[in-house]
Each structure stands twice: as structure tokens, then as C-alpha cells.
Amino acid sequence: MEWSPGNRGDIEDLRGRSGGRAVPLGIGGFLVVLVLSWLSGTNLFSLLSTDSPSQSVGTSGEVRSTPAEERMVDFVGHVTKDVEDEWTAKLGSRYRRTSLALFRDAVDSGCGFAQSATGPFYCPADQKVYLDLSFFDELARRFGAPGDFAQAYVIAHEFGHHVQNLLGLNENATADRRAGANSASVALELQADCFAGVWGHEASKPGRAGAGKVQVDPDDVDEALRAAASIGDDRLQKMTTGRVMPDRFTHGTSAQRVEWFRRGMETGDPRSCGGSVATH
Numbered sequence: 001m002e003w004s005p006g007n008r009g010d011i012e013d014l015r016g017r018s019g020g021r022a023v024p025l026g027i028g029g030f031l032v033v034l035v036l037s038w039l040s041g042t043n044l045f046s047l048l049s050t051d052s053p054s055q056s057v058g059t060s061g062e063v064r065s066t067p068a069e070e071r072m073v074d075f076v077g078h079v080t081k082d083v084e085d086e087w088t089a090k091l092g093s094r095y096r097r098t099s100l101a102l103f104r105d106a107v108d109s110g111c112g113f114a115q116s117a118t119g120p121f122y123c124p125a126d127q128k129v130y131l132d133l134s135f136f137d138e139l140a141r142r143f144g145a146p147g148d149f150a151q152a153y154v155i156a157h158e159f160g161h162h163v164q165n166l167l168g169l170n171e172n173a174t175a176d177r178r179a180g181a182n183s184a185s186v187a188l189e190l191q192a193d194c195f196a197g198v199w200g201h202e203a204s205k206p207g208r209a210g211a212g213k214v215q216v217d218p219d220d221v222d223e224a225l226r227a228a229a230s231i232g233d234d235r236l237q238k239m240t241t242g243r244v245m246p247d248r249f250t251h252g253t254s255a256q257r258v259e260w261f262r263r264g265m266e267t268g269d270p271r272s273c274g275g276s277v278a279t280h
């Protein structure tokens with residue numbers, strides 16, 4: 001995959017605010033710990049953090065980073081811009097640009113407090129994509145899916161949720177109370193995989209690198225397919241519990257995730273992803 005640095009326009013960098021040794025509690029958590037400390041007679045803040053309580057409540061600070069991490073931020077910035085450019089081209093004024101919020105360890109999002117263990121997510125309330133870069137290490141080490149196109153797929157999937165939100169495609173899922181493999185929420189996840197593939201299709205067109213855009217090479221595609229396969233519900237459930245429980249599926253099986261990503265990748269047409277998507 002080819003890409004160029006210097007495109008961080010759509011990134012909101014919260015790493016300095018959320019990272020470091022301090023445990024980000026948010027004001028609610030701060031009060032809870034304060035009350036517990038008071039009840040137990042122990043300063044629980046001292047157990048949580050080496051910093052003083054006032055510093056642990058979301059103060060903004062300098063980002064402690066490495067050159068490798070900064071290169072990763074450049075990469076995320078370029079992919080984000082590219083994904084948003086392509087959706088703007090496809091949907092015109094119906095697409096509204098948003099931002100990708102980078103955080104470390106934990107973040108106070110428009111959808112509440114979230115920790116890195118949640119994985120990357122989209123918050124419909126503030127319309128932002130949230131990502132902790134450490135997820136890419138997880139993807140490579142724990143899930144066996146390294147590579148920059150695998151990472152780009154994750155980002156494009158989250159922006160797929162933004163597209164669903166803008167087009168009102170997620171409304172049915174909110175009304176549908178079914179859980180598991182046949183639920184509307186699984187269908188939404190698979191559609192987001194397909195939307196990620198639609199971006200992959202555009203990014204694979206020759207001659208993009210020369211125009212300063214992301215260039216996906218044919219060899220890269222396997223990386224994204226491996227990523228899609230590695231985070232299927234059946235595989236994750238086997239890893240964590242040793243069993244497959246379709247009634248607890250949230251994202252679809254590995255085979256389904258691969259199938260829907262591939263569908264978007266081959267057609268480049270969001271209308272092939274299910275739901276009623278009219279293009280520009």
C-alpha cells in the first residue's frame with residue numbers, strides 16, 4: 001500500500017488528554033473514587049495513579065510519542081482523508097465530513113466513557129470515529145492480521161457506520177430487538193464491511209499514488225481479508241470461550257465478513273451492500 005504523510009486534517013488528537021500514567025476517570029469516576037476514599041478512609045487515588053487527583057481528570061498534556069507512532073498517525077490521517085474524499089465523491093452533499101478521534105487507554109466520547117479494550121468504534125451521538133492505535137498491535141499479534149491494508153479496512157469499516165448514520169440506514173437496527181446471527185445489527189456490521197470494501201475498490205484504481213492518494217496494490221487485499229476473517233464472531237468466541245454461540249453474534253461470522261468485504265471490493269458500488277443506498 002502506498003500513501004503519503006502530511007494529511008492529518010480529519011484527525012482529532014486526544015492522545016495527550018487521555019494517555020499517560022494517570023487513570024482517566026472522568027468527572028463521574030472522580031466523584032465515585034472521592035466518595036469511596038472518604039468512606040473507606042483510604043486515599044484510593046494513590047492506588048489508581050501516581051499523579052494527584054486533579055491531574056487524573058482529563059487534563060490536556062503533551063503527547064509522548066515515538067517516531068514510529070507519529071508515522072502511524074500520518075497513515076491513519078491519510079486513510080481517513082481518502083475514505084472521506086471517496087464518500088464525498090459518491091454521495092455528494094449527503095456525506096458530511098467528520099473526524100477520527102485518536103485516544104490512548106480511555107476516552108470520554110459522546111457515547112460515554114470507553115476504554116481501549118472496546119476496540120475502535122463509531123459514536124452516532126457525536127458522529128466521530130474513535131481509535132486507539134494499540135488496536136493495530138492487537139490485530140497483528142492476537143488476531144494474526146498485520147499489514148497496513150488490514151488497518152485501513154478497520155478505519156474504513158468505522159466510517160461505514162458514519163455513512164449508515166448519515167443515510168438513516170441504522171434506524172431499522174435500533175427498532176429491531178432481535179439478537180444474534182439474524183439480527184439487524186449484524187446486518188449493519190456486514191454492510192459496514194461492504195462499505196469498507198467499496199472504499200478498497202476505489203483505492204485500488206491505478207495511478208492514485210501519483211495524485212497523492214492512497215494506493216492499494218492487488219497483493220494488499222489478502223491483508224484485509226485476513227483481518228475480516230480474524231475478527232468474525234465465531235472465531236472470537238472460540239478464542240475467548242472455546243464455543244460458538246450464534247445467538248450472541250454481533251458482527252457476523254468470519255466467512256460472512258470476508259464475503260461482504262469482498263462484495264464491496266469487487267463492485268465498488270454501495271448499492272450492492274444491501275439497504276437502500278442511492279448514489280450521487
Ligand SMILES: [Zn+2]
Binds near residue numbers: 161192
Ligand atoms: Zn462495526
